Amino acid sequence: MIELKNVTKKFGQLEAVHNLSLCLEKGKITMFIGPSGCGKTTTLKMINRLIEPDEGDILVNGESIFTQEPVALRRSIGYVIQDVGLFPHYSVFDNIALVPRLLKWDEKRIQTRVDELLDLVTLNASYGKKYPLQLSGGEQQRVGLARALAADPDILLMDEPFGAIDPINRSKLQDSFLEIQETIQKTIIFVTHDINEAITLGDRIAIMNAGHLVQYDEPNEILQNPKDDFVEHLLGADRNLKALSLEKIRDYLDEDAYLTVAPGTNPEQIKQKLRTANRKLALAVDENGILQGRYNLEPSSTQADGEKLSYDGQPVVMSRNNNLIEALSMMLETGENQLPVVTSKGKLRGVIKLTQIFAKVEAAKAEKNI
Amino acid sequence: MIELKNVTKKFGQLEAVHNLSLCLEKGKITMFIGPSGCGKTTTLKMINRLIEPDEGDILVNGESIFTQEPVALRRSIGYVIQDVGLFPHYSVFDNIALVPRLLKWDEKRIQTRVDELLDLVTLNASYGKKYPLQLSGGEQQRVGLARALAADPDILLMDEPFGAIDPINRSKLQDSFLEIQETIQKTIIFVTHDINEAITLGDRIAIMNAGHLVQYDEPNEILQNPKDDFVEHLLGADRNLKALSLEKIRDYLDEDAYLTVAPGTNPEQIKQKLRTANRKLALAVDENGILQGRYNLEPSSTQADGEKLSYDGQPVVMSRNNNLIEALSMMLETGENQLPVVTSKGKLRGVIKLTQIFAKVEAAKAEKNI
């Protein structure tokens, strides 16, 4: 656990950080976000004593960092510097191997670790031999990230670690980052200027403005209850959509909105059944529970009874781990307002309905107003 | 107009850019996007001759750049470097004033211009006196941007100019950037790793992968018709939502979905009218056409006739210039599936309906399939 107590830092006249008190939970990811120049980097650097505060105290695991040996302190804290700061005279390998070497790991172990890290940051192993000047901006940043992770520190300070990385690599990195975090449970402070990233990765988000802490809460809470106009503005006009990205489909399954039929059932029979049950959707499921196709009952002017049954043998499906925003997007793409949800093996688990997505937001609102 | 003809650049074994042919339109913004290391920076640097290609030719306004004096060529091209590269010995003012001074502008004009640019990049005028080492990452990047814009070059090469900038400043910058571009019509090549930025700013988007040009099209076209899995992946799971951000509400107004009533009309009367017209929504509009309130007919179990009329004196409204994604987000927030749309003066212009948003995507699909 990291605790900042009334921390203030001035640069000349400018109060870069003002009376900041903050408790960062062990094993959690805290995202720092705020306008540029609001003091995020300064705060980070105070935690590993690159900058000494003018006032206040900082405790790591209950012990003041100012009573600790700075070098030892910093070795226990991984640090991804904002302007990357790779050592130009070292190869990528040597840059990453730096801290393990300081800690006198044996070379075999280092070799394994570096390979592992290069893979983690989605760089080919051949990059080990390159020099920083030969890398593109995003490649450099990924090496900087690997370097900070190298010795597996308990605390990680990450100053815009994905700032220059393209969306594909970024989402890969975010995924593997979250995956690792789930098992290793590090205490992570992560500065970002990407509000989506803050929402996706953060257990908590600290919003700063002009040296002050404005709001410090769980992402959901911040999205649904922005403290003031500034936060609202920061979250963007589409913050309600963003909130949906935090919700997994698995929690919004509807198992009553459809009928299941065996594959190959007579269409007229299905039509009949749907009418009786007052449903529009029938899903063809085989004996193993695997979804095979989808029947929709649609209005039709050509049909005598004003309705026709369409069949789709390769229906668009969602996975239970997709989030609501993905579901919404897929509904927009297909024009359907409900989509079957299946397991990775293809087993049907239910459907997700557009109305439910809306209901979810409503419910959150209602909850708040109690 | 900038034309790349079969341009190839190798670094040793590695083909950083492979046989790239591309025509960048005059007065338009072309966004480059792709995984890190795919050759975006290399391509940019070839245009201002920081890197000489191994093969191929590059024409600016019909003339090969290789017949031109590099210094003169570069002065006519603004360049925002990816790693910012501010001159540490110059103040912010002097950094920005550099190119105008090279061009021997008089100091008064330079002073005016620098103030203008600092304002443009949302930095306080007092920053002029600071030195790069005293700036935060995002502040540095904005100064780098101002420096490139200083002498008002016809062509701008921007290598991730907003990479380290927070969402608030970023959207301000993007807005003023687009606003300026509307009047000055520069030819801009803009590298980004933010797909939303590419979509918002780009007249065209060039998607690169491993040195190859994968797709080069208008944002809409790319969103709706990604060429392959790679592009689809790059656009993200919510690309359909992204497509909505390109559509303005003004183009999707519905003027029939509601009734207008004079403020203070008897509720029972309104209920009656709505039932007759088979509508759910009545908007109270004064003699000047200004929206005053909103009546909703809602199901109710306590009411005898099973319906109650609610009134909202401060209804949530949209502006005609909001985009569909914002409308969608607001609908999620309010739980309404239709929202009144007003002018900046408050005059009612129509409503935007959730079904219409869905219909829009459908329509685009249909068009494609013809």
Place this chain on the structure above:
Amino acid sequence: NRKGDKTITVGAKDFTEQYVLGSMISVLLSENGFNVTEQFGTGSTITREGLETAQTDLYAEYTGTAWAVYLNRADEVISDPELLYDMVKAEDAANGIVWLAPAPMNNTFALAVRADDVAAYGDSLTSLAAYNNAHPGEIIFGISHEFYERADGFWAMADAYGMKVEESQVRNMDAGLSFEAIDRGQIDVAMVFATDGKLPKFNLKVLTDPQNFFPIYNMAVCVRQEILDQYPEIEEILAPLSEFDDESMQLLNYKVDAEEIPAEKVARDYLEAEGLI
């Protein structure tokens, strides 16, 4: 002639005696209406080059140095002082340089030992040779480069006296440093110049040269012919310099070296005492 019209540049090399002699020339000339520029302290060859290239007008030189070094006749040993003077004067005429009257003082090379050591080494080169040969490798010689290198230098002297000197017994060194070196016991025999004022200062004894091995170094003023033609009175004015013998010269040098009286003052005091100015 008004003072100021007659301008002249006086040179002097970079050791005490030269400063004394240079100052004397300079005082005498300026007392006689010359506007004198002093160019003292130049390296030996540089001083001579200065004269040859008309950047200096006159200075005190030694016959032996001119003969061996400037006229390059080191291999022809002439032990008659007058003959040497005549030969040098004659040959240098061709270079446009006039040798004024020589002084009896002979600032030749010599070997000196600590006074304490005279008991052991004896007071002549002959006895030194005997001691040295009886105690091979014991005596350390501090010798200047010039003397070491010259054909008529150190090795020739050792031959002449039958001294068997090993290479390892010799330290080549700067002549100025050799006094401290012998005083501090880092060398036992120092190459010196016979009129050096530091000999009494450091209580050193010059060994006699029974075989007259060392060449003759009589002092005389060298003037450029051109200057002498222009100011023939110079010869008359500088005549007192030809009076110096070893003792009187060594005394003046001693005043500078040991009593630390500035050379210029020593010169002026002497001239005043002698009633020359």
Place this chain on the structure above:
Amino acid sequence: MSFFEFLQVYQSKIWLEFVQHLRIITISIPIAILISAPLGFLISSRPKLAKIVLNFASILMTIPSLALFGIMVVVLAPFKLGLGMTPAVVAISVYSILPITRNIYTALNQVSPSIVEAAVGLGMSRGQILSQIKIPLSVPVIMAGVRNAVILGVSVATFASLVGAGGLGSLIFSGISRTNLKMVVVGALLVSFLGIVVNYLFLILEDALTPAGLKIKN
């Protein structure tokens, strides 16, 4: 004679030689810098030429001062400049070439590539990049070279007495030949004093030349 007596007796001579030494260095050091510095800038972007110039400067540096003076007495004689101030100035210039040019060459070639790239990309010409970017950023290293050269110059000026230019060297050299330690010490102390003063002046110069932005350290 006590040290104090010595100072009294030699007072005027010491003062004279001190002033003369000062004259030598105030004339020669600016000349030396004006020769060496442009040469350094000239070679900074020409590695082949640089190799030649630096090797040549190294050779010049190895010529013992006495030999150099001997050569100049002859070479400069036709202009009546072989003795006195001129050869001193020449020698000081000659010896300053290596430290100054080498540091300039090294400094200018290690300016951060990304800063140079930014400058090139903004359309600065070679000359502008040199004068506005590379040189200001290299001030500390360049001035380290210049200050070394200057100190060397103050020291080489002592040899000026061997070519009749006088200066504190005449105290030192006659002190040595007279084994007059006081004289040597006074001469050496005054040379050192001049060295410190000149060093200090150049420190002020360096401070004035160092761009404000480079002096900022956290």
Place this chain on the structure above:
Amino acid sequence: MSFFEFLQVYQSKIWLEFVQHLRIITISIPIAILISAPLGFLISSRPKLAKIVLNFASILMTIPSLALFGIMVVVLAPFKLGLGMTPAVVAISVYSILPITRNIYTALNQVSPSIVEAAVGLGMSRGQILSQIKIPLSVPVIMAGVRNAVILGVSVATFASLVGAGGLGSLIFSGISRTNLKMVVVGALLVSFLGIVVNYLFLILEDALTPAGLKIKN
């Protein structure tokens, strides 16, 4: 005597002095570097000490070699070391302090702040930052200083002959005092030759010490 004859006659002497000069510099230059370089590293993070050391080194630099030798003849006499190799080695070391320490001090203090910050932030100790980051990045500037000192050393070694250490200085000085131009030229040429060779060797050393990553230029 023709130049060729001269060479034949003096062949063995020239060879002897050449070898002796080589001995002097191969002994003294490593010693000089081993003294100066650690001093430079020591002061690099102590600006106050640095000021004192650099000023003191400047003073040492201004002491003319002959005076320095004069002092050593006296000071080292009790150890019987006032003549010969020792004073030569001491003098070369003394003169190398300034160029080496100043360049080291300057070089180490201008390593990019963001790189140093990264190193500090990763938990490197002062010593590790110095040895693994600052020094490797400063190799070009440090070696510029070392190479200047080395050339100066080759040159100062000529004075060694004035204190009985022999070397090519004896050719040059006796050549001068005998106006034997051939001797001076041969001596000076050989010193220059040694200068170039040593310069070249240190260039190779510099190249070996320069980290591969710094040699990459676009």
